[in-house]
Amino acid sequence: MIPVVMPTYARADLAFERGEGAWLFATDGRRFLDFGSGVAVTALGHCHPRLVEALREQAGKLWHCSNLYRVPGQEKVAATLVEHTFADTVFFCNSGAEALECCIKMARKYHHAGGNPERYRVICADGAFHGRTLATVAAGGQKKHMEGFAPAVEGFDHVPYGNLNALRDAITPETAAILVEPVQGEGGIVPGDPDYLRRLRATADEFGILLMFDEVQTGMGRTGTLFAHQQAGIAPDIMGVAKGLGGGFPVGACLATENAARGMTAGTHGSTFGGNPLAMAAAGTVLDVMLEPGFLERVENVARLLRDRVEAVAARFPHVIEQVRGKGLMLGLKCRIPNTELSARLLANGLLTVGAGDNVVRLLPPLIIGESEVDEAVAILSRTFSEVAR
Numbered sequence: 001m002i003p004v005v006m007p008t009y010a011r012a013d014l015a016f017e018r019g020e021g022a023w024l025f026a027t028d029g030r031r032f033l034d035f036g037s038g039v040a041v042t043a044l045g046h047c048h049p050r051l052v053e054a055l056r057e058q059a060g061k062l063w064h065c066s067n068l069y070r071v072p073g074q075e076k077v078a079a080t081l082v083e084h085t086f087a088d089t090v091f092f093c094n095s096g097a098e099a100l101e102c103c104i105k106m107a108r109k110y111h112h113a114g115g116n117p118e119r120y121r122v123i124c125a126d127g128a129f130h131g132r133t134l135a136t137v138a139a140g141g142q143k144k145h146m147e148g149f150a151p152a153v154e155g156f157d158h159v160p161y162g163n164l165n166a167l168r169d170a171i172t173p174e175t176a177a178i179l180v181e182p183v184q185g186e187g188g189i190v191p192g193d194p195d196y197l198r199r200l201r202a203t204a205d206e207f208g209i210l211l212m213f214d215e216v217q218t219g220m221g222r223t224g225t226l227f228a229h230q231q232a233g234i235a236p237d238i239m240g241v242a243k244g245l246g247g248g249f250p251v252g253a254c255l256a257t258e259n260a261a262r263g264m265t266a267g268t269h270g271s272t273f274g275g276n277p278l279a280m281a282a283a284g285t286v287l288d289v290m291l292e293p294g295f296l297e298r299v300e301n302v303a304r305l306l307r308d309r310v311e312a313v314a315a316r317f318p319h320v321i322e323q324v325r326g327k328g329l330m331l332g333l334k335c336r337i338p339n340t341e342l343s344a345r346l347l348a349n350g351l352l353t354v355g356a357g358d359n360v361v362r363l364l365p366p367l368i369i370g371e372s373e374v375d376e377a378v379a380i381l382s383r384t385f386s387e388v389a390r
């Protein structure tokens, strides 16, 4: 008999009833160090007092009102995002896939508005992940996500990630935009070289096409800067954000320059729930906390500490871990044993991680971790690696 919850996930037999900071407490009484963060979502940890207070206060005033009216929370969050990024304007939605849908629609609309409706194709990277809607699985291009869901949404071309020549060769008079993740997440924590990202910018400008970054996973402080592309010293025209933005409340955003958004006039796009007052209370508070002086510097410092310590322990077990890679608090352990086995063993020892492509185990701790959580995580990694080695 089919379970009442549709069985689309391979779930661990484990449920949580409470979270506090970097810790999760299971219904069976066990406690876990959460280095998965709900897949890079709970950036401020669980039940951050400022977030709890902001949501409690908003919940007593107004949960939802439609986008038929002004939503002051949207105006505040958008203004903050605009102040701290390349963007001039923001569309709010509820998830990463929806943010990417908006990116893709905007790229098509941009060229349509410019009198070039034949420019609708988007060049994406092999190994990409952009979500699970029909358009975003086509953008991701993973066979396993598209199997059985044909016909695929048309208009996506794929080239090897990091290969500029292949990308330039793929540009045709029908190309509208380039879409990449600054660090591929689901694909296995594959950082894009800063020089590659800069060359993508120059190539987009050369051919009059748009550059779009999917920062759903890399954004909101995850790599040590508010957004990962900032480390390459360039900016996209359009960017999708979600995951960490609400700190656990579902909210996504599509950020764009005024030029890129030139086609997005009243009636062209919309969402019932997008940017509702509860979501905006969450996102506004997450941004307030992250933009406080010293927050991102602290993330960079603790990320360096974690990286050094994880590399040191991995180096002692070269037959278990082949490589440690990533940026900031987005680390990947490239495994020599099945990543699912390592992840299960880490869980049994009290450390939650997330698998990724290319046989990688991801470490995505909340950004609020300190030295004691790093110590604890590294101790569990070390114990688990030696169990595997035995």
Ligand SMILES: *Cc1c(COP(=O)(O)O)cnc(C)c1O
Binding pocket: 094, 095, 096, 097, 098, 100, 129, 130, 131, 132, 181, 185, 186, 214, 215, 216, 217, 218, 242, 243
């Ligand atoms: C998770 C993710 C998405 C999809 O986000 P959802 O909220 O699950 O729709 C898109 N792009 C990237 C890079 C992601 O990591």
